[in-house]
Amino acid sequence: xxxxxxxxxxxxxxxxxxxxxxxxxxxxxxxxxxxxxxxxxxxxxxxxxxxxxxxxxxxxxxxxxxxxxxxxxxxxxxxxxxxxxxxxxxxxxxxxxxxxxxxxxxxxxxxxxxxxxxxxxxxxxxxxxxxxxxxxxxxxxxxxxxxxxxxxxxxxxxxxxxxxxxxxxxxxxxxxxxxxxxxxxxxxxxxxxxxxxxxxxxxxxxxxxxxxxxxxxxxxxxxxxxxxxxxxxxxxxxxxxxxxxxxxxxxxxxxxxxxxxxxxxxxxxxxxxxxxxxxxxxxxxxxxxxxxxxxxxxxxxxxxxxxxxxxxxxxxxxxxxxxxxxxxxxxxxxxxxxxxxxxxxxxxxxxxxxxxxxxxxxxxxxxxxxxxxxxxxxxxxxxxxxxxxxxxxxxxxxxxxxxxxxxxxxxxxxxxxxxxxxxxxxxxxxxxxxxxxxxxxxxxx
Numbered sequence: 001x002x003x004x005x006x007x008x009x010x011x012x013x014x015x016x017x018x019x020x021x022x023x024x025x026x027x028x029x030x031x032x033x034x035x036x037x038x039x040x041x042x043x044x045x046x047x048x049x050x051x052x053x054x055x056x057x058x059x060x061x062x063x064x065x066x067x068x069x070x071x072x073x074x075x076x077x078x079x080x081x082x083x084x085x086x087x088x089x090x091x092x093x094x095x096x097x098x099x100x101x102x103x104x105x106x107x108x109x110x111x112x113x114x115x116x117x118x119x120x121x122x123x124x125x126x127x128x129x130x131x132x133x134x135x136x137x138x139x140x141x142x143x144x145x146x147x148x149x150x151x152x153x154x155x156x157x158x159x160x161x162x163x164x165x166x167x168x169x170x171x172x173x174x175x176x177x178x179x180x181x182x183x184x185x186x187x188x189x190x191x192x193x194x195x196x197x198x199x200x201x202x203x204x205x206x207x208x209x210x211x212x213x214x215x216x217x218x219x220x221x222x223x224x225x226x227x228x229x230x231x232x233x234x235x236x237x238x239x240x241x242x243x244x245x246x247x248x249x250x251x252x253x254x255x256x257x258x259x260x261x262x263x264x265x266x267x268x269x270x271x272x273x274x275x276x277x278x279x280x281x282x283x284x285x286x287x288x289x290x291x292x293x294x295x296x297x298x299x300x301x302x303x304x305x306x307x308x309x310x311x312x313x314x315x316x317x318x319x320x321x322x323x324x325x326x327x328x329x330x331x332x333x334x335x336x337x338x339x340x341x342x343x344x345x346x347x348x349x350x351x352x353x354x355x356x357x358x359x360x361x362x363x364x365x366x367x368x369x370x371x372x373x374x375x376x377x378x379x380x381x382x383x384x385x386x387x388x389x390x391x392x393x394x395x396x397x398x399x400x401x402x403x404x405x406x407x408x409x410x411x412x413x414x415x416x417x418x419x420x421x422x423x424x425x426x427x428x429x430x431x432x433x434x435x436x437x438x439x440x441x442x443x444x445x
Contacts, residue, residue, distance in 0.1 A: 008037050012049035019052045020160075020200050023059035024237050026052055034072065047076035047085045051092055058096050059200065060238060061274030066096040074109075087117040091128045098132050101277030101314045106132055123152035127165045134172055135278070137318070142172060163192045163201045167208055174212040182212050203232030207243050214250045222250055241270035245283055252290055260290045268303075281310030281319065288326050297334035304330050318353040325350060325362055332365075340370040340378060360386050360400040367407060376411060383408035390424070399425045 015030040033049035054070035057063070070093035077086030094110035097103075110132055113125045130145035146169045153162045170185030186209050193202035210225030226247045233240045248263035267283040288303035308323035325346050332338045343366035351359035367382030386404030389397050402425030409418040 008033065008040065008042055009045040009048065012037065012045045012052060015052040016048055016055065019055035020059060021198070021236075023056035026056040027060070030056070034069075034076070038076075043076045043080035044082055044085060047073045047080055047082070047089055050076060051085075051089050054089075054096065055092055058092070058099070059236070061270070061276070063096055063100050063275040067093065067100065070096055083116045084121055087113040087125060088121060090116075091125050094132060095128060098135055099276045099278055101280075103132075103136060103278070103314070120152060120156040120158060123149040123156075124158075124161050127153075127161055127168075130165075131168050134168060136316075139172055139176065143169070146172075159192045159196045160198055160201065163189045163196075163198055163205070166192070167201065167205045171208045171211060174208070174215055177215065179212065179216055186212060199232060200236060203229050203236065203238075203240070206232060207240070207246060210250075211246055214246070214253075219250060219254055223247070226250075239266075239270050241267045241274065241276060241279060241283065244270060245279075245286060248286055248290065252286075252293070255293075257290060257294050261287070261294065264290050277310070278314065281307040281314070281316075281323065284310065285319075285323055285326055288330060292326075292330055292333060295333075297330055300330040301327065301334055318355070321346070321349045321353045322355055322358060325355075325358060328362075329365075332369075338369070340366045340373070340375065340382070343369065344382065356389075357396040357400065360389060360397055360404070364400060364404045364407065367404070371407075371411065380408060380411055383411065395428050395431070399428045401425075402428060 012030070012033050015026050015033065019026045030049055030052045034046045034053070037043070037045035037049055050069045050073035054066045054068075054073060057066035057069060070089055073089035074086055074093060077089050080086075090109040090113035094106040094113065097106035097109065110125065110129045114122065114129055117125045126145045126149040130142040130149070133139070133142040133145065146165055150162070150165055153165065166185045166189035170182045170189065173179075173182035173185060186205060189205045190202070190209070192198065193205055206225050206229035210222045210229060212222075213219075213225060214222035226243060229240075229243055233243065244263045244267035248260045248267060251257075251260035251263060264283060264287040268280065268287055271280045271283050284303045285307035288300045288307060291297075291299035291303060304323060304326040308320065308327055311317075311320040311323050328338050328343060328346060343362050347359045347362035347366060350356075350362055363382050363386040367379040367386070370376075370379035370382060383404045387401050387408055390401035390405055391398070402421050406418045406421035406425070409415075409421055
């Protein structure tokens, strides 16, 4: 290899190191490097330079360009006959593909990367694969990948990828309401960011800390972390749609509806502009939920239908069920026809998909609708099915089950017993608030 060839490779490697922290600079400075390398027959340098451009494009949200450059990086790695460069390019390509909603293609690429890499690079590939598994809800598999990769990363002294692992795993633990484990991972990730000046990683860690505190019921602390994350992203010149979604969900839970609506609409725009097809339907579903609470049934129906079509296109069956239920609720609120039987079937599908609280809600709604149509026996059956969950499961489920029991007792003419059931449901809600340590779930003005 000539001295000039080594210089191109060194420049490409420098741009790759900067791609995650100063992406806009890299998009300018590395723009011509792949072509220079190809003209010199240096396919290794071409692969690294194309990967730098692809990673930078991901960071700024230009996923179409990212996929194009990362495919070029894979091709150049193959022409360089370098399993390491090819595998690294496949890792980055897999992430860009899943962001665009092309999940099957993404797993094909990451599986090839894991099979072709060893040691430190193999551990990084497993972290990337874990992130994709987490993205599609395969959490047990993701945890296994994280467990296998972490000691290798620590043995090789790789703080950037260790931070990514801990941040993602912390979010996974928070999703499962394992709050102590989530906090430990995220605080460790935050310390690594501070020690090694990992600016972009710090933004994600702050966002995940906000999600953790939101799930614990500490709204002011959650909003503070979201604000810190937004400040990090702004310094990097990035608008992160997932942050807008997280904040909108929190604001909706506190009934700050105008602010929730603004964030949900911004999330739909951001994901759409960045071509993040995997996330657009989730933002649309959230927008529909906010609009429904506001009484804007036209927007609720339109957004829910867009979400339903998006999930169908992505073949995300469990989310498709939820979007169908959102469409039914919006149609009902808008005065359109929905039958108790349709809601009953939706309730069964929601339960099978793991949406326990929504399943109960749909069952209760089916019963209420049956009552209004004079189908008392059908309504009683729906309330009985929903009421069985009042002694087990998460607090949201138990509270709704007690509400179903109250409706059942009232349908039977037992008004005092119905009032007692309502009181029992309220006690479940209050006990849940107490265990979260947040009896006042409100944001600072």
